[in-house]
Amino acid sequence: MDASLNIVIVDENPVRAAILEEGLREAGYVNVVRIEGTAKLLARIYAIDPDVILIDLENPSRDVLEQMFQVSRIVKRPVAMFVDQADSASIQASVDAGVSAYIVDGLKKERIKSILDLCISRFNAFSRLQSELEQTKSALEERKVIDRAKGILMKAKSLSEEQAYALLRKTAMNENRKIAEVAQSVVTAAELFK
Amino acid sequence: MSETRLRIGFIPLCDAAALLVAVDKGFAAAEGLDVELIREVSWSNVRDKLNIGLFDAAHLLAPVAIASSLGLGHIKVPIVAPFGLGVNGNAITVSPNLHAEIVEATDGNIPNPLVSARALARVVEKRKRTGAEPLTFGMTFPFSTHNYQLRFWMAAAGVDPDEDVRLVVLPPPYMVESLTSRQVDAFCVGAPWNSVAVDLGVGCILHFSCEILAHAAEKVLALRAHWAEENPDTVAKLVRALDRSAAFIEDPANRAKVAALLAAPHRVGVAAGVIERTLEGRLKVSPDGRVRSDDRYLLVGHNGAARPDPVQAAWLYAQMVRWGQAPLSQDLLAAAKGTFRPDLFNAALQSNEASAAAPADRIGAFAGPPFDAEDISGHLKFWAMKQR
Numbered sequence: 001m002d003a004s005l006n007i008v009i010v011d012e013n014p015v016r017a018a019i020l021e022e023g024l025r026e027a028g029y030v031n032v033v034r035i036e037g038t039a040k041l042l043a044r045i046y047a048i049d050p051d052v053i054l055i056d057l058e059n060p061s062r063d064v065l066e067q068m069f070q071v072s073r074i075v076k077r078p079v080a081m082f083v084d085q086a087d088s089a090s091i092q093a094s095v096d097a098g099v100s101a102y103i104v105d106g107l108k109k110e111r112i113k114s115i116l117d118l119c120i121s122r123f124n125a126f127s128r129l130q131s132e133l134e135q136t137k138s139a140l141e142e143r144k145v146i147d148r149a150k151g152i153l154m155k156a157k158s159l160s161e162e163q164a165y166a167l168l169r170k171t172a173m174n175e176n177r178k179i180a181e182v183a184q185s186v187v188t189a190a191e192l193f194k
Numbered sequence: 195m196s197e198t199r200l201r202i203g204f205i206p207l208c209d210a211a212a213l214l215v216a217v218d219k220g221f222a223a224a225e226g227l228d229v230e231l232i233r234e235v236s237w238s239n240v241r242d243k244l245n246i247g248l249f250d251a252a253h254l255l256a257p258v259a260i261a262s263s264l265g266l267g268h269i270k271v272p273i274v275a276p277f278g279l280g281v282n283g284n285a286i287t288v289s290p291n292l293h294a295e296i297v298e299a300t301d302g303n304i305p306n307p308l309v310s311a312r313a314l315a316r317v318v319e320k321r322k323r324t325g326a327e328p329l330t331f332g333m334t335f336p337f338s339t340h341n342y343q344l345r346f347w348m349a350a351a352g353v354d355p356d357e358d359v360r361l362v363v364l365p366p367p368y369m370v371e372s373l374t375s376r377q378v379d380a381f382c383v384g385a386p387w388n389s390v391a392v393d394l395g396v397g398c399i400l401h402f403s404c405e406i407l408a409h410a411a412e413k414v415l416a417l418r419a420h421w422a423e424e425n426p427d428t429v430a431k432l433v434r435a436l437d438r439s440a441a442f443i444e445d446p447a448n449r450a451k452v453a454a455l456l457a458a459p460h461r462v463g464v465a466a467g468v469i470e471r472t473l474e475g476r477l478k479v480s481p482d483g484r485v486r487s488d489d490r491y492l493l494v495g496h497n498g499a500a501r502p503d504p505v506q507a508a509w510l511y512a513q514m515v516r517w518g519q520a521p522l523s524q525d526l527l528a529a530a531k532g533t534f535r536p537d538l539f540n541a542a543l544q545s546n547e548a549s550a551a552a553p554a555d556r557i558g559a560f561a562g563p564p565f566d567a568e569d570i571s572g573h574l575k576f577w578a579m580k581q582r
Contacts, residue, residue: 042362057239058235060235060367062235062236062239063236063237063238063334063335064362064365065238066237066267066335066336067362091245091246091269095246096248100238
């Protein structure tokens, strides 16, 4: 582990970038810079002169980084993708996680293996968090819709709350649909009849 | 019929049309293929996901397919292209300011690329004299037709693309914004982005790429060579579905339908009108409303555009050598040509006809001697002399 490595994070998602930066700092890397926005990206990266660049795969600017491989008068040091030809498992793991790493040529693979592993686990943790958050959100939305549908049915058919819910559930089972879907139809229909 | 499931990556551009229409109009399903299309944001992603097997096939820049086969810039994974998704279709767009400078420095007719390139050389010279910043040109990828077309054009008038101007990679969706904010003075990109710049009044189309090279392989259907070898039936089905799709697209009667389909947000996601103009080859070239048309602007399937031509691969390889991306060797040339597979195309369609209507040397460059795929060093020597 080499605490003095210059690490740049290019991530459009500020929350994930912060999580990654924090993880790297916790692991003892002190020179971590986050880059935001796309204007003059390459010039800003060259100014920092990093040893390692981490970029999220949803970022169109990845193609901009590919230019660093080219022989050009503005390149100070050649940069290469972390993984070499034999290391397709590493590519697979990082692409799956949604992150890509570039390092300056000549940097030993072992020296940044821990960085890449850390990125992959933080990216995976982030996407788990995000999907949990989305699930919670949609569960909440579903409950709201079901509550509204129950209210509509109670009023229109003079049912109790339990009866209204039982009706929704029975219809859903008969039509092989989710209760939330049936509830949404009730709400939509009620809006149309308004 | 048992369905074969395929994951195919694409970048939202008009030249993905044959692939998108093949899926959305059911030509793929008719061949027993259940295709999941995945919209991507960068060529690097498309290349990596194809290389490691997350995609079975991809809409890919022809030079990226070759670079991957040759192991240039990235890991070496042999790729084969059994179908050409598009020929031509790029354009060079310049800011209104640069356009005015070029017009002022011109001594002939602008649509002639040699005239415009010479005018550019004068503009570059003047900027050097006055100590102004060098001009910046945006293009889409180091291994891209856009990069080579820009370089070929300006170098024909003695402008050195590595010394006299700056060439920078920009993702296509950022091109227009970069021209507006003056981060770049010009760019070379595919449809629809040139038209978007013109419609917003921030750019003038200087050239269609077909004015620079009459016939230039642009995007291909790319497959891992290993996978193609193991799945010959699936390859043939894919080629047939794409061929039917290309025929559907090239029928002018279907143009509005195709444009509406491509305009969907999860496909190309720009206004149908812009896509229709692209397919028609009739583009507004300047904010004042001037229009230029060229029936070679973007070829999808027409005139043998779908059959991969190894001569095209050789020309692209020659540009890689010319601009220092690859060494010159017979082995690399053979590997580059071997990436384009007309035999797979012919086998799938039981077709043998030679590409019709292509220019005599199958490239049709606006300057220089005819291209000879057997004599790359001759091509390089000619242009090395011109540059000095």
